[in-house]
Amino acid sequence: MELPFAESYRIKMVENIKKSTREEREQWIKDAHYNLFLLKSDYVFIDLLTDSGTGAMSDKQWSAIMLGDESYAGARSYYNMKNAIKDILGFDYFLPTHQGRAAENVLYSTIIKEGDVLPGNSHFDTTKGHIEFRRATALDCTIDEASDTQLEIPFKGNVDVKKLEKALQDNPKEKIPCVVLTVTNNTAGGQPVSMQNIREVSALCKKYGVLLQMDSARFAENAYFIKTREAEFKNKSIKEIVKEMFSYADIMTMSSKKDAIVNMGGFVAFKSEELWKNCQKFCIMNEGFITYGGMSGRDMNALAVGLDEGTEFDYLETRIKQVEYLGSKLDEYGIPYQRPAGGHAIFVDAKKILTHVPKEEFIAQTLGIELYLEAGIRGVEIGAMLADRDPITRENRFPKLELLRLAIPRRTYTNNHMDVIATALKNVYDRRESITRGYVIIREEPIMRHFTVEMDKAK
Numbered sequence: 056m057e058l059p060f061a062e063s064y065r066i067k068m069v070e071n072i073k074k075s076t077r078e079e080r081e082q083w084i085k086d087a088h089y090n091l092f093l094l095k096s097d098y099v100f101i102d103l104l105t106d107s108g109t110g111a112m113s114d115k116q117w118s119a120i121m122l123g124d125e126s127y128a129g130a131r132s133y134y135n136m137k138n139a140i141k142d143i144l145g146f147d148y149f150l151p152t153h154q155g156r157a158a159e160n161v162l163y164s165t166i167i168k169e170g171d172v173l174p175g176n177s178h179f180d181t182t183k184g185h186i187e188f189r190r191a192t193a194l195d196c197t198i199d200e201a202s203d204t205q206l207e208i209p210f211k212g213n214v215d216v217k218k219l220e221k222a223l224q225d226n227p228k229e230k231i232p233c234v235v236l237t238v239t240n241n242t243a244g245g246q247p248v249s250m251q252n253i254r255e256v257s258a259l260c261k262k263y264g265v266l267l268q269m270d271s272a273r274f275a276e277n278a279y280f281i282k283t284r285e286a287e288f289k290n291k292s293i294k295e296i297v298k299e300m301f302s303y304a305d306i307m308t309m310s311s312k313k314d315a316i317v318n319m320g321g322f323v324a325f326k327s328e329e330l331w332k333n334c335q336k337f338c339i340m341n342e343g344f345i346t347y348g349g350m351s352g353r354d355m356n357a358l359a360v361g362l363d364e365g366t367e368f369d370y371l372e373t374r375i376k377q378v379e380y381l382g383s384k385l386d387e388y389g390i391p392y393q394r395p396a397g398g399h400a401i402f403v404d405a406k407k408i409l410t411h412v413p414k415e416e417f418i419a420q421t422l423g424i425e426l427y428l429e430a431g432i433r434g435v436e437i438g439a440m441l442a443d444r445d446p447i448t449r450e451n452r453f454p455k456l457e458l459l460r461l462a463i464p465r466r467t468y469t470n471n472h473m474d475v476i477a478t479a480l481k482n483v484y485d486r487r488e489s490i491t492r493g494y495v496i497i498r499e500e501p502i503m504r505h506f507t508v509e510m511d512k513a514k
């Protein structure tokens with residue numbers, strides 16, 4: 056008999072979590088103005104808001120924390136991080152930052168000017184925020200297939216090279232500071248980008264003389280999908296694949312809270328010494344001196360170990376199989392989600408479930424609140440609330456997809472938790488016809504409103 060699959064680690068420390076009653080949750084979510092971001096985490100049983108910084112560090116990472124060098128300049132920890140970035144990712148120069156968006160801030164403060172265009176595949180929300188805040192345009196060139204949630208193709212995060220080439224032809228290269236390739240494509244459902252696509256994008260960037268930036272939060276998960284779905288790479292190690300992926304990039308921005316499995320940290324890495332030097336002043340002004348940026352020495356140490364562990368096949372297989380397991384439970388119950396299951400999350404297709412809720416009343420947000428009320432599970436809306444208003448017309452933008460993202464923290468929950476999540480969602484699914492109204496906005500910020508928005512029930 057073939058042995059069943061099991062996790063490639065065992066548990067050394069635990070953290071207790073608390074259940075609650077539906078009545079309690081009704082009060083709590085009302086007090087939080089129906090915004091899941093405004094809930095106390097103590098009021099959540101299974102927290103799938105994000106997989107960012109919420110993973111469990113290993114014994115080796117905790118040991119590295121004890122060995123952190125907190126020197127202001129030239130710390131050993133900085134050199135540990137530098138060596139890991141060189142050995143695993145192949146970049147000679149980098150600046151540490153407190154997280155991924157800070158890396159974007161340092162980079163974009165240097166290279167973006169008003170009126171610029173940054174083509175890419177479904178820019179992440181903070182990336183888009185940093186671009187639009189500087190009055191530049193984040194031009195989405197993702198393949199059209201990405202918006203059909205039921206279509207099963209192996210690399211749904213890919214760039215449409217025709218759209219990209221048109222963008223590169225339509226704009227002079229002085230107006231394109233870089234192309235932004237996000238691996239995996241978070242916004243499209245944690246969907247991977249193939250090596251073939253990376254090669255094609257890189258060739259176009261070279262042809263038109265523009266830089267290629269990889270937004271790399273989940274680069275290791277992307278490498279796992281390349282290994283398991285792209286025939287040429289079947290026998291390559293994750294680390295070999297990662298090296299090739301980054302061989303095509305000029306710049307990488309990294310949220311280390313994802314695939315480097317730390318609770319806080321990030322960096323921007325460069326092939327060009329000149330660009331690295333040009334970015335230093337913004338690092339010093341906004342983050343910290345160039346050898347610690349926004350990070351403690353201990354965290355740089357943990358990050359260096361995390362980069363190594365995060366690019367091991369056994370770890371990635373455990374992680375991605377857990378996401379697939381949750382997907383297979385939803386299949387059993389007929390609940391639609393972005394197919395195939397992504398690397399870090401299941402993206403439930405809220406539009407196909409809550410067919411009576413008008414889009415103006417935030418369909419995926421409504422599903423997220425229902426799931427919280429059902430079982431104290433917290434997901435996050437990827438729909439009209441996140442899409443925000445058009446920066447020029449100030450009209451609400453209604454994206455093609457209304458998704459509820461259930462992000463799975465790394466090495467944190469068991470498959471029993473996955474069973475609870477699937478069952479809770481089934482219960483909501485079974486009463487979907489009775490859910491006819493959503494929520495309206497009471498208060499919102501002019502940019503990135505979803506984090507702090509206050510809502511009320513639609514009447």
Ligand SMILES: *Cc1c(COP(=O)(O)O)cnc(C)c1O
Pocket residue numbers: 107154155156157179181182237241270271272273309310311312313320321
């Ligand atoms: C998380 C993320 C970021 C931003 O990183 P933070 O660490 O949250 O600031 C940027 N891009 C992608 C693709 C991400 O997933």
